[in-house]
Amino acid sequence: MDNNSQERSALFAGEGSSTLALVIYLAVAILVMIADRRGGYLDDVHAFAGRLTGPIYTLAEMPWLVGRSLRESMAARKQLNAENEQMRQARLRSELRIAELERDLLEQQRLNKGVALAAREQLQGLPARVIDVDLDPYSHRVLVDRGRVSGVIEGAALIDGAGVVGQVIEVRPRNSLVMLLSDPGHGLPVVNARSGLRSILNGVGVADRLVISSMPLSADLEVGDVLLSSGVGGRFPAGLPVARVVAVERSPGSAFARASAEPLAGLDRVRELMIVSAPFGEGPWPSVELGSANGDQPVAPTSPQAPPAVDEDWSVVDAESAPMQDQGGE
């Protein structure tokens, strides 16, 4: 055993790898983990430390940015033309789709007079891009390139072309950290578009699977149902399409039914996103006037607390038509 010599060299070098120090540091680390997981006592620490990270992300992303700009400048004109043509067609199709949806919406409003099914609140949308850094291939977090400077608030929803991707959990000056729906710590209040049943959709750590773990056995939920965000609980906007139910288990042995759903958005391959948030910051319920369903103009909510110092153009989108939702289902 060279224990002796090790002790001596430790003495000379002044290194502190004694077991006691290790135990103390480990205890601190574990306490920090617990404090961070339960109750988020460390939000201020996150907020402070996050402010310092921006430049590192920029450096880490640099090769990709250079590569992209090179590729873009070298793309042949012909290819651009073809792409342009494709996009024009896609736009036509989506305009058509929007027209259809608007027609459906009007019809629906006529049908349920007085009952504003989805709150007709105006949402604000801000295009964002996922920053090309790899936090951890096994974590359910991504960074997006918009932060406090652009008016992003914590709890804002992120959508891609198909549905909800996740929500902002930490706003930093020029970027924000997004928790994807698939994170086991993520629970989203949803409402079944068909039956109006409310429940909570949880992540399980897999990109293409979400579950509703505790509903009554008699709950009205079927395979193929589309789940929309319900907006219960505050800042997350209501009425955005989230997932489609793929399986419902009602085992006679258990007191609850359990359903699994597939997110409409491709969580593991998101790049271009839209940050959507209801413009009225805090408050348990959006202060939108429900019930004025006859109005063709959506109720423009007066914002007591507009996003501060916005330097980007937030475009106003409708809660219903923001993502191309297809409730029909196959």
Added chain:
Amino acid sequence: MSNRGQEWRLFFFALLALSILSLFRLPPMLAPMKPFWVGLLMIYCALEMPRVARLGVAFAVGLMLDVLTGDLLGEHAMRLLILTHVVARFRFRIRFFPVGQQALAVFGLMLNDRILSLWVRLFGGEGWPDLSYWLSPVVAMMLWPWLFLVLDRLRMRGRLRGSSSG
């Protein structure tokens, strides 16, 4: 004294470079193979620069990584603490291993680190990751001799320059 300053300078430079390297996005095929770069750096420091590789340093670096990757605060800190401590404990043995055996030791350390990380994940309610999760220690083992060479070269050069100027 200037020797010590040199060591710290090398440490911070390598830390910055390796943190950036570990944030660098790889094609999805290669992403799971990404080694725990900063862990490898801590192993090197614990072996060759014990004055730098103190537990307090490991803890601080770990917290920084947690903030950088948006992970649970304290996860990297715990992993680096254990890594540093184990290497410091067996420093005199691992240091005089031939390269191949040393790489094997690195593999063991990284495997242990992966298990710790898995343990934290399971506590957080995540499921078992797929098999590719275990690729990273293998890659770390294969990269170890090269990283060791580069860092050693840098350190020697720093030492020479430091002694000639000071």
